[in-house]
Amino acid sequence: MNDLNAEKNQILSRRIIFIIIANLLAFVVIITRLYYLQVVQADKYKMMSDENRISTRFLLPPRGMIYDRNGEIVAKNVQNFQALLLPEQTKNAEDTLTKFEEIIPLTETERSRIMKEINGNKKFIPIKLKDNLKWKEVAKILLNAPDLPGVEINEGLSRYYPMGDIYAHILGYVGPISDNDKKDNPLYMVPGFKIGKAGLEKFYDYKLQGKSGTVKLEVNAFGRVMKEIERQAGVEGESLILTVDSRLQKAAIEAFGDNSGAAVVLDVKTGEILAMVSVPSFDPNLFTNGISYKHWSELLNNERNPLINKAVSGQYSPGSTFKIVVALAALESGIINADTRYYCNGAMKVGASRFHCWRHVGHGSLNVVEALKYSCDIFFYETALRIGIDKIHDMALKLGLGMPLNVGLDNEKSGLIPSKSWKKAVQGVQWTKGDSANSGIGQGYVLVTPLQLATMLARVVSGGYEIKPTFIRKSVSKKNKTKRLKIATRNIELVKQGMYEVVNGVGGTARRARFNLDGIRMGGKTGTTQVRRISMRERRSGIIRDENLPWNLRNHAWFMGYAPTDNPRYAVAVIVEHGSSGSGVAAPIAGAILQEAIKLDIK
């Protein structure tokens, strides 16, 4: 027995050594692994551990305020409670959403947007459930918080435009980021973050946005915030001071009454835009939190196009207002001078067709000042034919037509100033004499925007300075640096004399709109442009009176005016869409706006 056990004990002792070695080898594996995890890969796992526990959220900076030139607030931020859903903090985001709906009803569109974001976004990006919650709704949500995992109330800021539709087209509006403008800026992922979608809000978006702050929170595995680790405050967006005078802006809108159109008032000395209106307008506050379909389709289907800023996006034939350009081009080129006279008998032959003056009986013999005063067409047909389209084109461009002026608004149109090469290139046919004649009275191919026309007028009445319209107030030193255009002062004086006569002269086309405010008078030029073509037959049978046409076939009415006439300060361009008559409809509106500007004595 003992011998037997002795042999077995020997075997046992030998083999225990193997077991001990096996144990040691196993612990070498453990030690190696510990070293690998806790030393070699420590940095990687430290980072992953921080990613686990630290949740970085953005703090939205308050958007920069916008003031008018008098310091009045035209865009500000108001407190806004919103309900957010944090998908990473709920087991089932859809369930939470359903429960949320039981408390706060959502529309079909809202629901589908949220569902899209739940399925599409990364889990850590909060989703906006509802904006602009009322106190009662906030209380309801907080009360039901245990049933709503992942729902959070966020106190944010939302944009508000205290003047509503008065500034709609200038400021534009802010709105939530849409699929099209998702960029790499992480700020854009923050729910409720709004960007400028139109107008100056869009153009100066970067400046107005400010810099976002961040807050680092420690969260547990269920996403519950345990404590705040670090907070870095954001930088408020820069504020913007506009050149616009809200009082003049309001007066301009009132002056239009029920008409559809646009007006631009410039400071002749500086190019500052004192007012820019496009009527009818809309309330940009509707857009801030997502516009309802009903409102949107109403705005979209309105034939007077409230959504379009006609002051920069509306392109119209300038009509007789263009005669200022033609006159200056002719005077500058020496083809005519102050004494050159043409005879108007009501019509003339150009090529194969007959061109009519608006006054069938004709104006008789007149010089350039009289031609402007009475807006004689024959004089300008003749002039245009003599100098040719290219000289007119050059002058028009010099005066700011035919190109965008880049004031920072969307869809600013460049208008159209035709030339021989343009027609050849675009239409593939030769420029004709008829084209020249038509251009001479601002019809045919010529297109301008109200902003361009106001700029053109400002450049002329300033005595030939390259006035550049702007919404941003310039420093005093910059004001004096305005470039002079190379236009002879005496020619400018002639044109100005013509415009003075238009309003103040007996028989001037806009005489009815004249005023005299302590010696301050207005000068200007009317324009009436056909929207339809008048056929030969209609001409024979008698042209249908404009009042008898449907609204959308009536003539557009233009007036551009300036005041005071002796030392021009304000220049205004007014278009009344289908207003029939420049002298009858547009001139009184321009007159009212200028009188208001003079009375306000804008600083």
Place this chain on the structure above:
Amino acid sequence: MYRFESSSQDDWRNKISQLNFIYVFLIILLAIIGTFTLYSAANGNWQPWAFKHILRFAVSLVLMFALALVDFRKYYKGAYWFYFITLMLLLVVEISGHIGMGAQRWIDLKLFKIQPSELMKIGMVLFMARYFSSATVQGIRSVRGIIIPAFMTILPVILIATEPDLGTSLMVLITAGVMFFVAGVQWWKFALIAASVAGSLPILWNFLHEYQQNRILTFLNPERDPLGAGYHIIQSKIAFGSGGILGKGFLHGTQTHLNFLPEKHTDFIFTMFSEEFGLLGSLSLLFLNILLLAMGYVFAFRTRNYFARMTIIGLNTNYFLYVFINMAMVMGVLPVVGVPLPLISYGGTVMFSIMASFGLILCMSIAPSKNM
């Protein structure tokens, strides 16, 4: 009568004085470390784990001493009985598991729960120790001589595996295997078994439950399911790694306290300890365990009593497997098979069974070399 009592008392005193108190001290030290780790796991609270843990330890410490003082011959005599009763209990669990629903690992005796698979770890060791001590060298080397112990191994292993408790059944299997090996079963037989197991792996695979298959697949590639089954192991590795060399400090393990780490008080307690005490802490804890195991092997060398030596080897191997499998699985070296870290992890059954096995080791360590 008086003489007997007095001699019995003298016997106890004598026995207690023979016990290795460094060994006992190591066990107490580990249990205290476990208590403080559980205190941290509850975010610095004695409830719900730390207090109960130290209380259980105190009770099972008494059990350990009691078992250590029993005459070792009683274990020899009772070895088969203990094995067969445990086997019966396993069958009861298996049958009631089939009648009842889902996994069933314990028998509820209202007062306490018996987990027969835990008992089997000791039962298997006692059975093998007794069997091999009465076997001849020739018998051990023959195929016929190991048929019975092989059968007695396979039966409980299958029963435990179908509970299903893969971790425990593997531990029982390996423990029995180690005892076969030290008894002197030839190398080539192990090689043969290993080869045939490897060959039948694809068939065994189909016997595994889907969640067991998933655990193995996830172990092979944790990124397979980073939010589901792989989540635990990824979070555990993050906890280890972010602990670095010095650790985040007691009560400051973010992975644990922010609940990213699952099962931090049971299977993943080593992870939590390592996150808070870093590489230095985990190596220290490992070293304490190695020391405890080393002392066990020293006991096995010191006695010449074959049954005692075999019992010590078997129970030491069992403890080694606990420590190794637990540490390896929480570090992603082995699949997560649900093996706790004894003395540290929270849990009554393992505490009692491991303390019982320490009691047996202590008892065997002072067994006289002869006089069976």
